[in-house]
Amino acid sequence: MNNSIEFDVKPDWDEIEKVRNESADFLQSHELSDDTIHSLSMIISELIENGLKYGDFKTEGNKVVVIINVATNMITVEVLNPVDESAYEHLSKLDKTIQWIRGYQDPFEAYIERIKEVSKKPLHDMESGIGLVRIAYEGNALLDFFVAENNMLNVSVVSNLEKGDRVSS
Amino acid sequence: MIDREPIKFAAHLIQGEEKISIEAKYASKFSLLIRFLNGHKADPGSEFSKLVFSKNGEEIKIGPCQYITEPKKNGYQGRIVFSQDVYDLNSLFFEDKLEKLQAEFFNLPLILAHKDDIEKCFREYTANLNYDLNVYKNLFDCLDARYADEPEVIKQHVQDAIIETEGRKFMTFLDEKLEEFEDIIINYSKKDHERHGYYLRKQLWTFIMCSPFMTRTNLKPRGYSGDSVMMKMIYDNKYEGNSTFGKLMHKHPSEHPAAQAVRNRRDIITKMLSKVKSTDMKTSSKKIKVLSVACGPAFEIQDVLTTAEDCSRFHFTLLDQDATALSEAASQLTQLEKKLGTKIEVEFLNESVRTMLTTPKLDKMWGQFDYIYSMGLFDYLTTPVAKAVIEKLYQTLNIGGKMAIGNFHISNPSRFYMEYWLDWVLYYRTEHEFIDLLKNVPSAGTKVLFEDTGSQMFLQVRKYDN
Numbered sequence: 041m042n043n044s045i046e047f048d049v050k051p052d053w054d055e056i057e058k059v060r061n062e063s064a065d066f067l068q069s070h071e072l073s074d075d076t077i078h079s080l081s082m083i084i085s086e087l088i089e090n091g092l093k094y095g096d097f098k099t100e101g102n103k104v105v106v107i108i109n110v111a112t113n114m115i116t117v118e119v120l121n122p123v124d125e126s127a128y129e130h131l132s133k134l135d136k137t138i139q140w141i142r143g144y145q146d147p148f149e150a151y152i153e154r155i156k157e158v159s160k161k162p163l164h165d166m167e168s169g170i171g172l173v174r175i176a177y178e179g180n181a182l183l184d185f186f187v188a189e190n191n192m193l194n195v196s197v198v199s200n201l202e203k204g205d206r207v208s209s
Numbered sequence: 210m211i212d213r214e215p216i217k218f219a220a221h222l223i224q225g226e227e228k229i230s231i232e233a234k235y236a237s238k239f240s241l242l243i244r245f246l247n248g249h250k251a252d253p254g255s256e257f258s259k260l261v262f263s264k265n266g267e268e269i270k271i272g273p274c275q276y277i278t279e280p281k282k283n284g285y286q287g288r289i290v291f292s293q294d295v296y297d298l299n300s301l302f303f304e305d306k307l308e309k310l311q312a313e314f315f316n317l318p319l320i321l322a323h324k325d326d327i328e329k330c331f332r333e334y335t336a337n338l339n340y341d342l343n344v345y346k347n348l349f350d351c352l353d354a355r356y357a358d359e360p361e362v363i364k365q366h367v368q369d370a371i372i373e374t375e376g377r378k379f380m381t382f383l384d385e386k387l388e389e390f391e392d393i394i395i396n397y398s399k400k401d402h403e404r405h406g407y408y409l410r411k412q413l414w415t416f417i418m419c420s421p422f423m424t425r426t427n428l429k430p431r432g433y434s435g436d437s438v439m440m441k442m443i444y445d446n447k448y449e450g451n452s453t454f455g456k457l458m459h460k461h462p463s464e465h466p467a468a469q470a471v472r473n474r475r476d477i478i479t480k481m482l483s484k485v486k487s488t489d490m491k492t493s494s495k496k497i498k499v500l501s502v503a504c505g506p507a508f509e510i511q512d513v514l515t516t517a518e519d520c521s522r523f524h525f526t527l528l529d530q531d532a533t534a535l536s537e538a539a540s541q542l543t544q545l546e547k548k549l550g551t552k553i554e555v556e557f558l559n560e561s562v563r564t565m566l567t568t569p570k571l572d573k574m575w576g577q578f579d580y581i582y583s584m585g586l587f588d589y590l591t592t593p594v595a596k597a598v599i600e601k602l603y604q605t606l607n608i609g610g611k612m613a614i615g616n617f618h619i620s621n622p623s624r625f626y627m628e629y630w631l632d633w634v635l636y637y638r639t640e641h642e643f644i645d646l647l648k649n650v651p652s653a654g655t656k657v658l659f660e661d662t663g664s665q666m667f668l669q670v671r672k673y674d675n
């Protein structure tokens with residue numbers, strides 16, 4: 041059985057649902073529990089959504105790439121998207137946000153802080169900014185990222201597989 | 210900067226069916242000065258269901274509110290204060306946010322429920338510890354009060370004596386409690402650890418806040434753990450704090466193996482760099498080019514450069530995401546230059562390692578460095594990122610160059626103390642996982658060493674010609 045799978049995602053919102061389903065099939069073939077698949081699907085959608093929102097798709101053929109790897113006791117999801125200078129501001133926000141979330145032993149703290157912030161209604165529409173926090177808290181996963189030399193942003197999530205995360209255990 | 214120009218605007222107060230015109234002025238975080246227009250009169254204490262005005266074309270309706278009178282203030286007759294939902298007018302006028310003071314309570318049910326899955330024996334453990342710490346704190350505070358009026362020198366001596374006797378016994382008590390705690394949590398899952406850690410910190414928060422060490426790791430004022438102030442605390446390893454109890458709570462974590470490991474690694478780096486100078490590059494006429502990644506305040510450079518001759522042999526490049534840490538490093542080096550009467554060649558790069566791979570500045574440095582080291586960084590990088598970063602660093606080494614990367618080992622004896630008490634979580638690796646980071650680079654010669662406490666590893670890498 042293949043431990044890794046890769047998807048190319050065209051810059052189109054309808055693609056998210058498709059990749060979500062296909063990756064769920066892949067995860068199912070690894071006998072992961074429904075809860076695990078459910079939270080990984082949430083993670084994958086949030087990351088693709090960000091990739092589409094903040095990525096650079098001006099050049100024909102630019103796309104989001106999703107790589108899922110299932111190892112004995114760990115799952116890694118990597119979502120790649122091209123970025124241009126206009127994303128630099130976002131990258132520094134991404135950097136701060138990820139370090140901030142990971143600064144808490146319990147991502148619940150980041151989650152409630154974020155919800156509280158969101159509840160302070162900004163007068164002008166702003167991003168809700170809850171996606172990454174959900175990944176850490178509801179998805180029980182560790183976020184990280186880097187930008188490669190070819191200006192490909194790689195946002196990744198690693199999640200430990202523990203007792204109960206597989207169907208067979 | 211927030212512009213605090215006095216903000217004046219036209220508004221209405223709603224009372225029953227009536228719409229009363231006023232002029233309002235921002236007065237304080239929670240009040241507005243007002244003047245009734247069209248000769249309207251209102252009694253002190255009058256209630257209004259809403260205050261209505263428009264801000265940047267948007268209609269804002271907040272209330273209910275109450276009118277309080279005040280001796281005439283520049284033509285204003287009194288103030289409006291909120292009588293139920295209290296709105297933060299600073300947020301409203303200066304940050305464009307409509308923020309209810311009571312929003313702090315928004316998460317209350319979630320937070321209260323977060324304790325529901327706490328194991329019974331952990332609850333008991335925490336309750337007992339809480340009791341014991343209260344007893345100890347009280348006793349130490351009482352002693353502090355008894356010698357408070359003595360002259361400074363005497364106070365110091367008395368406190369030292371207390372620390373050396375009952376203080377050290379208290380620290381042994383903490384050690385024992387930590388052993389007991391490790392037995393309880395040994396089989397917890399990641400989620401269990403997180404939840405129980407949160408619970409422990411909530412319960413012991415007042416004690417944590419007595420310790421400057423624990424306060425800083427918990428509050429992370431610069432947005433990340435292990436900032437330069439933290440590093441200095443660890444290197445100093447002194448009794449710091451406002452009370453005897455606080456000093457003991459500070460000293461305890463700074464004596465723990467992980468903190469000792471941080472002190473050890475400073476020596477190790479110093480020795481490694483000195484060795485490069487005295488052996489590998491002994492006969493080279495070129496300067497030894499060194500890159501320190503996530504350098505922080507780079508205190509170790511002062512240990513490496515002890516003579517003017519040392520300074521003439523090295524060129525340092527210091528990279529860090531934190532500009533404050535870099536300027537601290539810079540001012541240390543300036544002082545060192547004065548002391549040694551010579552110039553130190555140093556370059557500063559204010560970059561995050563996660564985005565540095567794209568910076569043209571780093572591209573210029575390919576195949577440039579004789580020695581690269583990074584100590585407190587890989588403990589925060591998950592595998593995909595650690596791989597990308599280490600491969601890039603490897604590329605910037607010249608042939609024959611060396612690299613030393615630090616990472617705490619999965620068996621770090623301070624691990625759970627750090628996670629639960631200090632809210633300080635690292636990404637731990639085994640030797641195998643550490644070496645594996647370079648598995649795509651066949652030309653790399655690698656070995657893993659440990660420092661004396663055994664809690665921290667060093668991946669030593671040599672770049673061979675392929």
Ligand SMILES: Nc1ncnc2c1ncn2[C@@H]1O[C@H](COP(=O)(O)OP(=O)(O)OP(=O)(O)O)[C@@H](O)[C@H]1O
Nearest residue numbers: 090091094130131133134167168169170171172173
């Ligand atoms: N793929 C990405 N490329 C560049 N920046 C990103 C990317 N993903 C996230 N960010 C930055 O990190 C911030 C936080 O992301 P997060 O997903 O938490 O919130 P959001 O996308 O703004 O809102 P939400 O997910 O709630 O709709 C974003 O606002 C953006 O600035």
Ligand SMILES: [Mg+2]
Nearest residue numbers: 089090171172
């Ligand atoms: Mg998002």
